[in-house]
Amino acid sequence: MEEETSMPVQLSTMGSPWASGWQADFMASLLLVLLRHVLMAGGLQVEMAGTTQMVFLHDNVTIACKIPGSPRLDIKTVGIIWFGKNELDDSEVKVFEFYGNHLESFRPGAMVSLSGLESGDASLHLPKVQLGEAGEYRCMLVVTPEKAEGKTILEVVANPTIRLFVKPASVRNDEEKHIICELYGFYPEAVSIKWGKYTLKDSQFQEITEGNITHPTVKNDDGTFNVTSCLTLKPSLEDHGTTYQCVVLHRSLLVPRRHNVTLSEKGAKDVHFAFLAFSLLLLPAAYVLWRCIPG
Template sequence: MGGRTQTVLLNHNATISCSVSGPSRLDLNITAVTWFWKNPVTGTDDKVFEVFGGCSKAFRPGAGVSLQGLVKGNASLQLPEVQLWQAGEYRCKVVNTPNMDQGTISLEVVACPVISLSVKVKDNDYQHLLCEARGFHPKLINITWCKWDQEYSQCLNISENVTTNAVIENDDKTFNVTSFLTRKCSPEHAGTYQCMVAHVSLCTPRRRNITVPENGSEPKSNSGMPLWIIFPCLVIWIGVCCVTGPTLLIVY
């Protein structure tokens, strides 16, 4: 039953699904459920939670399996405010005397990037547009630039004069990265520029716009973006683009 992956956002609650198919109602007096997590450091299978004969014990704070749900065949593991270190392989072992079965599932913990777009004046002739992505996980991320063409109402990709720094790991194991677009301070380079960030935690790429005026006045960020652009992580969890995981099915 391996090979399945479930994704959860950092600091969100997770329910790792495990379903027991058999009798319409399980007898908790002869049913035992044990959840294990494969420790990536030691390689051992550490107990997370177990229940037997209606008595339960959590080996990780907040972990649990609903006894009311277990009677109906739902042996799903509930974890509160999941952290990055809790990612990895989980194993659900169910004993319904005299039968036993088990299955594994991988939990992936992701963190959405916080995006900001600003301008740094290099000198009187050039400016740096800075697109910063902070606090994301995993490490892989893609940042691209474009400039809005008013005549054709489209954003034209920019590849020249773009520099993206190496990704930096934070103490909490999330990552930061900055991308620079260097432009000359001239009327032909005025207009609206867009930084687009793509990451596995986002349903769609996240965008930030900034308008650079011709007269050299202070550039203005575009604050009139739709909710789904400003809060993409919120969208993931209210059903528009819901990240869901598979269910382990244990059959007797």
């Protein structure tokens, strides 16, 4: 009796409606899983004003921290904590916090608007900022069950008050004149002072690189700085009517600040008057000498 040989039977699902449906369902499920993963990875996000935000000393500042799109939030599910890290110190401290029925300002006047928080705005308001408050600020926002945070650097600066004047010549050194450029109450310490001039003959700015000295900065009790720069002039007829300029460059200034002083022409007039007086004194002597000469 011959043995029957059983052959493996291959079932083909190509073109089968059942197989096509199963593959479509599988791909859809996979796509949903990937999409959920992407959404969870992105999660809650906050936007800051930038990596660095500048404020002038004693001014009020609002450090931005917002959820994109201004969503409407249930404030019962929202919490916010602001941290500050001084630029001279690595330790971090709380500045403000709110969650549930708890609200606390660790820095006097620090505040986050609760009405703004309902629309996703967790920005921190600080009144009358001091130099010691410069540094890194961190916004940690919780919208249950998600959390997001952002950081920004707060830079505090102070504009220099500038005074430019001509120092009267001393009795011992009446041949020299000194133009003084004084700067008061600026911050940070780094500052650049340049000198230049415009003459009556040449209206082009000419930088002066000799005869000027900028003294070391002096620190004030409030942390700001003062500095004095002096330009020494050897007087000449060309100096009279010349405009001298003190140019100040500082972090707090968007453009260099320029202060001018023009030397009066009084000195030149005195010279001309002296020459005229001397000529008038010579006239009688010349007349007498002319009369004494035999004709």
